[in-house]
Amino acid sequence: MLTLDFHPAGRHFLHIPGPSPVPDRILRAISHPTIDHRGPEFGALGLQVLDGLKHVFRTQHPVVIYPASGTGAWEAALVNTLGPGDAVLMYETGHFASLWKRLAERLGLRPEFLGLPGIDGWRRGVDATMIEDRLHADRERRIRAVCVVHNETSTGATSDIAAVRRAIDREGHPALLMVDTISGLASAEYRHDEWGVDVTVAGSQKGLMLPPGISFNAVSPRALEAAKTATLPRAYWDWADILPMNRNGYWPYTPNTNLLYGLHEALDMLMHEGLDHVLARHQRLAAACRSAVRGWGLEIQCVDPAAYSPVLTGVMMPEGVDADVVRALIYDHFDLSLGTGLGKVKGRMFRIGHLGDCNDLMLMAALCGCEMGLRMAGVNLQGSGVEQALHHLSSHPLESARTA
Amino acid sequence: MLTLDFHPAGRHFLHIPGPSPVPDRILRAISHPTIDHRGPEFGALGLQVLDGLKHVFRTQHPVVIYPASGTGAWEAALVNTLGPGDAVLMYETGHFASLWKRLAERLGLRPEFLGLPGIDGWRRGVDATMIEDRLHADRERRIRAVCVVHNETSTGATSDIAAVRRAIDREGHPALLMVDTISGLASAEYRHDEWGVDVTVAGSQKGLMLPPGISFNAVSPRALEAAKTATLPRAYWDWADILPMNRNGYWPYTPNTNLLYGLHEALDMLMHEGLDHVLARHQRLAAACRSAVRGWGLEIQCVDPAAYSPVLTGVMMPEGVDADVVRALIYDHFDLSLGTGLGKVKGRMFRIGHLGDCNDLMLMAALCGCEMGLRMAGVNLQGSGVEQALHHLSSHPLESARTA
Amino acid sequence: MLTLDFHPAGRHFLHIPGPSPVPDRILRAISHPTIDHRGPEFGALGLQVLDGLKHVFRTQHPVVIYPASGTGAWEAALVNTLGPGDAVLMYETGHFASLWKRLAERLGLRPEFLGLPGIDGWRRGVDATMIEDRLHADRERRIRAVCVVHNETSTGATSDIAAVRRAIDREGHPALLMVDTISGLASAEYRHDEWGVDVTVAGSQKGLMLPPGISFNAVSPRALEAAKTATLPRAYWDWADILPMNRNGYWPYTPNTNLLYGLHEALDMLMHEGLDHVLARHQRLAAACRSAVRGWGLEIQCVDPAAYSPVLTGVMMPEGVDADVVRALIYDHFDLSLGTGLGKVKGRMFRIGHLGDCNDLMLMAALCGCEMGLRMAGVNLQGSGVEQALHHLSSHPLESARTA
Amino acid sequence: MLTLDFHPAGRHFLHIPGPSPVPDRILRAISHPTIDHRGPEFGALGLQVLDGLKHVFRTQHPVVIYPASGTGAWEAALVNTLGPGDAVLMYETGHFASLWKRLAERLGLRPEFLGLPGIDGWRRGVDATMIEDRLHADRERRIRAVCVVHNETSTGATSDIAAVRRAIDREGHPALLMVDTISGLASAEYRHDEWGVDVTVAGSQKGLMLPPGISFNAVSPRALEAAKTATLPRAYWDWADILPMNRNGYWPYTPNTNLLYGLHEALDMLMHEGLDHVLARHQRLAAACRSAVRGWGLEIQCVDPAAYSPVLTGVMMPEGVDADVVRALIYDHFDLSLGTGLGKVKGRMFRIGHLGDCNDLMLMAALCGCEMGLRMAGVNLQGSGVEQALHHLSSHPLESARTA
Secondary structure, eight states, X not given: OOOSOOOOSSOOEEXXXXXXXXXXXXXXXXXSOOOOTTSHHHHHHHHHHHHHHHHHHTOSSOEEEXXXXXXXXXXXXXXXHOOTTOEEEEEOSXXXXXXXXXXXXXXXXXXXXXXXXXXXXXXXXXXXXXXXXXXXXXXXXXXXXXXXXXXXXXXXXXXXXXXXXXXHHHHTOOOEEEEEOTTTTTTSOOOTTTTTOSEEEEESSSTTOOOSSOEEEEEOHHHHHHHHHOOSOOSTTOHHHHHHHHTTTOOSSOOOHHHHHHHHHHHHHHHHHOHHHHHHHHHHHHHHHHHHHHHHTOEESOOOGGGBOSSEEEEEOOTTOOHHHHHHHHHHHHOEEEEEOOGGGTTTEEEEEOOSSOOHHHHHHHHHHHHHHHHHTTOOOSSOHHHHHXXXXXHSOOSOGGGO | OOOSOOOOSSOOEEESSSSOXXXXXXXXXXXXXXXXXXXXXXXXXXHHHHHHHHHHHTOSSOEEEESSOHHHHHHHHHHTTXXXXXXXXXXXXXXXXXXXXXXXXHTTOEEEEESOSTTGGXXXXXXXXXXXXXXXHOTTOOEEEEEEESEETTTTEEOOHHHHHHXXXXXTOOOEEEEEOTTTTTTSOOOTTXXXXXXXXXXXXXXXXXXXXXXXXXXXXXXXXXXXXXXXXXXXXXXXXXXXXXXXXXXXXXXXXXXXXXXXXXXHHHHHHOHHHHHHHHHHHHHHHXXXXXXXXXXXXXXXXGGBOSXXXXXXXXXXXXXXXXXXXXXXXXXXXXXXXXXXXXXXXXXXXXXXXXXXXXXXXHHHHHHHHHHHXXXXXXXXXXXXXXXXXXXXXXXXXXGO | OOOSOOOOSSOOEEEXXXXXOOOHHHHHHTTSOXXXXXXXXXXXXXXXXXXXXXXXXXXXXXXXXXXXOHHHHHHHHHHTTOOTTOEEEEEOOSHHHHHHHHHHHHTTOEXXXXXXXXXXXXXXXXXXXXXXXXXHHOTTOOEEEEEEESEETTTTEEOOHHHHHHHHHHHTOOOEEEEEOTTTTTTSOOOTTTTTOSEEEEESSSTTOOOSSOEEEEEXXXXXXXXXXXXXXXXXXXXXXXXXXXXXXXXXXXXXXXXHHHHHHHHHHHHHHOHHHHHHHHHHHHHHHHHHHHHHTOEESOOXXXXXXXXXXXXXXXXXXXXXXXXXXXXXXXOEEEEEOOGGGTTTEEEEEOOSSOOHHHHHHHHHHHHHHHHHTTOOOSSOHHHHHHHHHHHSXXXXXXXX | OOOSOOOOSSOOEEESSSSOOOOHHHHHHHTSOOOOTTSHHHHHHHHHHHHHHHHHHTOSSOEEEESSOHHHHHHHHHHTTOOTTOEEEEEOOSHHHHHHHHHHHHTTOEEEEESOSTTGGGGSOOOHHHHHHHHHHOTTOOEEEEEEESXXXXXXXXXXXXXXXXXXXXXXXXXXXXXXXXXXXXXXOOOTTTTTOSEEEEESSSTXXXXXXXXXXXXXXXXXXXXXHOOSOOSTTOHHHHHHHHTTTOOSXXXXXXXXXXXXXXXXXXXXXXXXXXXXXXXXXXXXXXXXXXXXXXXXXXXOGXXXXXXXXXXXXXXXXXXXXXXXXXXXXXXXXXXXXXXXXTTTEEEEEOOSSOOHHHHHHHHHHHHHHHHHTTOOOSSOHHHHHHHHHHHXXXXXXGGO
């Protein structure tokens, strides 16, 4: 069989926008022996991770952990709160918003998709006024939920969730607010309670620095209320089975023990660094990355500076350049993984992830790989993006990386 | 925060009927760095594990891998093949059969439950004639599926799936046959194709020796055909999304990368030992365990020798003894985890797991812990079960454990 | 090349008297990335392990750590304190005492070997009166050092070091007292300062639960004084180079970084369990092991109950039985490693290690393997040793293994 | 106690010239359970690593493995072949050559030190004509050994060992040739047999990519012959004890089991990449690093292009700049460890390691850290070294890093 030790000499550089590089600490944590998920130590572990998650989501309310990928948590959010044929207002910020909409359709909901046409909507965040206008028009209050993506992993645009909340509130509309922050949590600022989100969907393999395999629903009291009458069939995803057992740190079915070990370690790391520091670190790295893109004379996919993502940066290729050819060359020569263009921007851009357990020199390594690869692919660059990023980082020093 | 290094001096003995003890090799495998789930090495890995699984399920047809616990794979089997209100024939072999039935109800199906009353049905396998009779009575062929549990983890009884198949065939009934072998796969003999199973549900944390977190549907051509017209809403679980991408070793959403590393290692271990040898090892250990229970003068929960499970053995307590008190004492004094009695047999029995990466001395350690604990708890034993098990093992030697 | 994953199904049982089973925690600790041995974090680590070792040796004075096996630490003790041709009084307690004497000869010392003839001396500890008599006869005080083995790994006899100290003191003899407690440290009681030991030699792979690769000299002020005038050539072993740098947590040459990580973890485990509890655990397991040997009707190699080792038990075979044939059979059938008979007792006995990270069920597993193997080899046993050991352990319960 | 998880967010960059970054594969290998060092699997492992080492040293003759740091292997080379008071010709190439000379003195040898005065000798390799002249003057053939350092870790200069051999041969001088390639092995070309080296000294923590803790003597037939009459006292280091046991894959004392697991993995990695490819990779990275130093307008410590080291590059600081202040700043801000200036060049230079498991982006990360740190420290740079290195690497592409 194939060896699991895939890579050539030296370290692989994983700069897709998730899974993000899993720190050694977490890899060691998930290699602890699996224990009885009904024993006393497991219950203690369960309580700790359930409690720690609240800090990360900035909520006082429960967070549900699923042994599932983020797609499962999308489904969970919908089936726990809605009924067949319910109208849902969704917003096309990019590929993942589109996938969520498709999933809603397959579950028998009737999603309506707002957004700008073509790829324009894929280059910025949510326009809350469009949502407000649409809710305003919904005189019969048929729309049961507003679903938006906080950080669009396919584009590198972050939406203003508080603004969406205000739009709903200004209309006094009863729709639930559901937000996907799968790639945003613990990398971009996110405030479940303060922003009045009803269901937050998140995943493990991004800012939480874990391997993929668990995902989350943070749930407001209103969402719990809605769940009581929601009629979509559900079992695996049902909050009502999970929450009572969670009170003692257990689950109704076998949880993903070893990823929970990793989650415990990740929460410890985030708390130790300090969530505010984590977010500031992401902003600083993202700014350095954008200065590199500008240094190359290339376009940042996100055209709205207010929506620049701290998680990833989309890099548009000049006309005639196939971004996937560039990516393959970079992968082949420099053992650097970048994100591909998805859906409407397939082949037109690549994505640089700078999320999770990332630091200055990891980012610089990635930018060096990009710069060499772009030149080797014959892309006409205006200058050295690496130089710009070096300048940005050294002129915006952290107090000390060592005390981070 | 809590340290993850829970246990006191020396090795913990995990003898619940799953999660089974995860071998060091697999723990190291899952601690490989997470890679790009869309990159070329991942595709190669995906193809290998998808192919290797076929050998374990003994099928030529596809096996679907879910980032989910076994409960999710139960749900997947049903939603991919059935419609709202469909009649399903299920069989009460124990707690897990009951949970599957409850899940079916919550998905909007109409399960009918066969089986013996009280705990009688919890002490043996499926009676195929009851199924045959019921199908015979189903003149309108309303029953869309027959669902049985192959190895009841709550009781230690293994059912004769081939006999169920024959019962269906004798009636010429079109119902799909769905089998839960979550705790049976790779420990008890199982033949998806030969036995004509349409959907086999399995999990990672038992005979596959992995941590929990992924689960499986092995799918027959008839099941795939049924899926085309099945009307229960589904998205996450939908075979139709997964199978086309699996052809290149990929998945439509982020798979559980690190558990797939572990699966790769597990398949390598199983192939290297040889699946027949693995199954024979389980049978031999189970027989030794039962000889210990008899040596103690206690009752084996399963009353039908033909249904004795090679995976676990249920041990009934004498009247007046609370099995959970015994279990707690054993856990406390000997750092040995045993399975609790579930549902109808709560407090009346405990379960000894001898599955997965188990060998003679691991079993003997567990039996020693049981024997000491039973005595310390004041349970009146007829003799030394340990002595009986020692006798069984040494008089039934493997050719060589070293060449296993 | 050969796979590193040597063993067949299930866990290997390592019951040689060292290397002892390395706990998972320590294996994970040694798999931390290697760091700069001259950086600030390393210095902090160095100070911590150097300080923690003092508690284990029960000394206020320095403990030197060598990147070397225990044999190296034997050599270090001698070359730091003695000169060519110096007379050294050694005592034949078994194979390792003999090896130390041979090493002394090769370094140009003149060791004199006390002890009983034949294998009689290999079945008990040091007779301090023989040492006292010999020192008394040394009117010219030519003997520069008395060297004894605290716990003879080849026999399972522990010597009374305090008695040796008293013997020296009664004579007012200036000889240094050097003690090998390679297999005793952290398993058998040991008190460097209180017993007036000048150089204690120890290793990593026994009670400290580490892999082999580092070893120790604990050094009294008198030994340091002797080192100033000692004339054997030395460089690698020289305390004078190491101790000044140790003051800041560093070493003059590259230390064994990853084993120091393991040492840090081991010290944490020992402190957490409590050294007294660790020693009591060893005594209890050793007593259970001996009760098994008696139950089989076999002879314990050590004939003096006062000298019974808490670390290992030597089991004499009846006439005509080749112990190594029995060991090989046990290894082959039950994946259990036992210690071979060494030197004078080659083929006449085997050794059961019950040291380091050992607990009740690990010992019982080993005893079960021995009992089955002895029977399979046709050794005539008087009864079930396993039963005796079970009885011993359950009638001498720890308060709780869980709180150990 | 201190956590072992020292570092702040993201990956630490270890670019000292050893210990080099230990690949994950090797860290996992050394975390395999410790086994019986006298059992059959261990013997098989021993034979494999002893055989594999021959390929790396390019010798047909034995390689001795010590559980010791490189300093121990220095001592071993001398005590196995020489007698008290023997004259030894050594050559001052830098700090480590000086340490080896000091060690020889302490063992009672009479080393004579050739080389250029001041730091001039620390900026180039061995001048073989100086050795030839000195041997020529040694009419009485009193010089018993010529000792040189192949790759001076303190300076980044590699000496021409074949030229030294020719110098000895031209004189027909019987002195043994002993070479320290502790930091050169498996990074710089080295040919034990072809270059007529009698004893090669090497270590684990450089090109072999292991943690520190084991070291080596490769031994020619002439060296073995010399060992028969050599009179320095020795025991731990004695080849005569080790070599006979090595024939079956065992050692006379407990070897460093877990580092041998790592060695097995390292040999597998080197063979898989191909030793020639490994060496070419090092040369390419070193050339890129030097182009960066030139781009900064700083001086490379090694002034002789023929002696440029593929392992590390010494970077001289301009007058008035304290190299250790720069290093500390870089460490503090960018979590990058560089080598300090040692001995005569303390504070005047720092060292960039690019050895072992290093690749393009790891080197670029280090160079980015250096460039930012140099600027932040106020060092006047002539230009961007990073840009020069990027240019070098992209204009000298490997065929494919992926197939390395």
